[in-house]
Amino acid sequence: MTAWIVLPVSLSAFSITGIWIVYAMAVMNHHVCPVENWTYNVTCSEETARKGFPKTCCTLQDIPLISKCGSYPPESCLFSLIGNVGAFMVVMVCMLRYAQVIEHSHRCWINTSALVSGCINALGLVMVGNFQVDHAKSLHYVGAGVAFPAGLLFVCLQCVLTYRIAETALDYWMAHVRVALSAGALVSLILSGVFFIHESFVLQHAAAICEWVFTVVILVYYGTFTYEFGAVNSDTMMAALVQRSHHQGSGVIMGSHGLGKSTAMGCGGRSLKSPGGSSTSTHLNCNPESTAML
Template identity: 50%
Template sequence: MSIWVIIPISLPVLTITGIWVVLYNQSCEEKLSLQRGPELCCTLDNVPLISKCGTLPPESCFFSLICSTGSFMVILIGLLRYAHVIEKHQNCVLNTAGLSTGWICAAGLIMVGNFQVDYAKVLHYVGAGVAFPTSILFVCLQSALTYRLAKTQREYNVGHLRLGMSLLAFITLVFSGVFFVQESFALQHASAIFEWLFCIIIMLFFGTFAFEFGDMSGDTLMVLARGGVQGFSSSDHKAEEAGGPNHHYQPDGIAML
């Protein structure tokens, strides 16, 4: 198995775990300040919006670090996925659109993490308005691209998995947005749960790229070095060296000898 699979797997592991740890510490510090005891704060009965994670230092610093690291990994995964498609198949509109939406999503994630809602509400919501829709568009494009390039049953199964995750992400995002604009505490609580489910599904979707990244090699980086232009692979290059451009003259040379 290629070492490249660590990159997509590490994104959901680090981001989901890190945000939950920050949220738990923040919530417990607030409860301790209210003298309610150090009981577990982040339960299904008390799930705040992700925007409320790390609103106070030092948790706010860790939350920004997690979002910034996550956005960098989204950019890296999107770029490697783009190059891998070109290397194994060929470039297409879906591949280019997937790269673009992934990078736009990463830019929105940076804004969400570095502009806290309590101190820069406008910029925070602008970042969320950029990251959430483009993340849905990204997973939909990648699902369609998976079906387009699929040739084996395993690849079709990966496409089915991504399609299902895309539908779930879209449903959770719609419910989160609908409940978020309501004034009811119960609906606001439901909005927070759906928002967490949406982000977890999106992060796990990035983890599914481990299926393709297992076939990656140094040739994938060469595609990026050539500016995204498909070229000969290492096997083609070895075959060319073995045969050579004048390989078809070899029978005449033997006959002459």
């Protein structure tokens, strides 16, 4: 077990807790209507609700989309903080996962694509967090249009990688859990987009709920990397770089042992370390006698 297991847990806990605090602040400041409210009006007279109590008259502008909850101060300040810190933690998780897969299975285009999509997701989160929808709508929508699909692509690619490098029954169980989370994220994102393009109050409200579901599911998915990060140590990144050089410099020798086929399929040969284990990979420790035998 290593301290790196704290990273994905912190990402999930910090982000999920943070966005719900933003929602609570927006409701109490009368900036959005509660998520349980399904009654909307075309216009509302000036409201006389007491300070600190939810709105009682709601229009289309008061639908509790995540972005809408973080549009106005003081909750917009916390929303920006969550977007920036969360994006940084996403990049860290993506880089560690990328290095760990290389350490375990050599290089593969799926792993590289997952790293790129994860970083694009983080970039979109920065834009969403810092350009509020009511003040910089175009930039905000660009960020959301980048962050949501990139995040979905990242989790789908990680499902494939989890199956590719699974060795134990627990590894396959984790892969099944991630497939279920990815399916939930896909369905909720599609429904959110379909509902959002309609002007119906009910469908707009349903789009907001689907957006919340998608966001929470993706963040829970990031938290599942705690399972693999128990095997990460301070040498994982360096080991990945060394293995990349070793793989590039000895491709012919590796190909003669039948690893070329698995590389063409997406990932190279496996090491002796399970994703959820904590033992050190042994394929990097080549002694002179082994080299002479080759």
